[in-house]
Amino acid sequence: MLELKNIFFSIRSEDGSSKDIIRDLSLTVKDNTFTVITGPNGSGKTTLAKLIAGIEKPTKGQILLDGKDITEAGITERAKAGIGFAFQAPVRFKGITVYDLLRIASGKRITPAAACDYLSEVGLCARDYINREANASLSGGEMKRIEIATVLARQSRFSVFDEPEAGIDLWSFQNLIRVFRSMREKISDSSMIIISHQERILEIADEIAVIANGKIEKHGKREEIFPTLIGTEAAQDACARLK
């Protein structure tokens, strides 16, 4: 179980004044659930994801993993404790191959065949990608899927995906939904937290939490929350911008 208790996070703006991004936010993510955190742009979703992964530290409040206080734990320590994180904008590396990333993620010397399994799960033909460098020659959609494969390879108990749909084309988006559906089915003894405002992703959630102005506005089962979101900025369909 992952618990965020009365979390505050503020940044100092250029004029020296401090601005709250997260205000007294509390959230409990239960084991074996697929939770989608949604909310309008600028509501603090990405900050929340970074706070969970340890990339940012809260100004105030407490984060507990299975009852253990990890508020002060660094990124590496949290990763080792079982928190996985998929970046909204995947990082590229010169010279580091897709295989290297999967090997690092799995934390052991994995066989190329095992690495290939992770790539197949995200719908990439392993043979074409395994030895490719994770550099600028890969498209945004390809990098996004490789990013997800690295998180799968970690086999973390709590995986956080920050806007997995951001920056990818519609065709890749369809595939991504398929990937998440299949991950959802295979979820066992692990939990996934997806930051997203895509209707299609909200549809497959067990629970939905809505964040607004740095606080959790609603949190509950999909059946209760989803109907209240349709037509709002928190639940867009993939082509919202075309309308």
Place this chain on the structure above:
Amino acid sequence: MALNEIQRKIIEEVADLHKVPIGAYNFRIDGKTESRNTTANIDIRSKADGSGIDIYILPGTKNESVHIPVVLSKSGLKETVYNDFFVGEGSDVTIVAGCGIDNCGNQDSQHDGIHRFFVEKDAKVRYVEKHYGSGDGMGKRILNPVTEVYLKEGSHMEMEMAQIKGVDSTERSTIAELKKGASLIVRERLMTHGSQTAISSYKVKLMEDGANADVVSRSVARDDSCQKFDACIAGYAPCKGHTECDSIIMDNGTILAVPSLEARHVDAALVHEAAIGKIAGEQLIKLMTLGLTEKEAEEEIINGFLS
């Protein structure tokens, strides 16, 4: 061939050799030829004045290799060696030339290797050169290689040059002249640490129609080390040239990148790129979210970059 532990370790580092190689070879240990083998197609002869060796590769020789590792394991040894390679028409060979210095003493050890390649029509050469230094003496380990490459019509040469560890001071100079349709690919990898200095300069002349060159250097400067990369590609005919210097700077390192182009023909298509930067914070963070410590993440990024 009787090698001690240090010599054997250096041979492994510079030539990836764990045993005596198949094919032609010449092992130069502490200033003398220790062992040599020639084949039906590849002959190695000592120069009459004793200043080095001449390697003759017969026309049409395919899939053969030549290893010419050099080891300096005595402190205070200084040598200049001239090696000439005559690569026959239509041949396809791999040449592995590495130099390693182990200096446990207080005097400087230095090896200046002057390699000249005369590559005949339609021949293909893959050239691998690794430099390595070890030993904890106060004496410096110095390597100043000079490489000259003359590529005749339709020939091709690929050069991989790496110096990752332990060489205190190096000044590398490479010049090349390419005739019609010849091509040259250079991949240089360099890492300096401590107070090392490394200078690498290239002058590649694309003399005739269809010649092309691609010179790429990747380097990492750590601690207080200092590097200079100076690459010039000159086009005298319709040709293509590209040079790139990509560096990671760390600690108090200094990197000077001076890529330059010289166009002497209206159809010479020449491009240069240079980028120097520190390791991106987000790269470290990504690898840390995969369970690595910051130090481990840094090593993975550097290893990948230099691989």
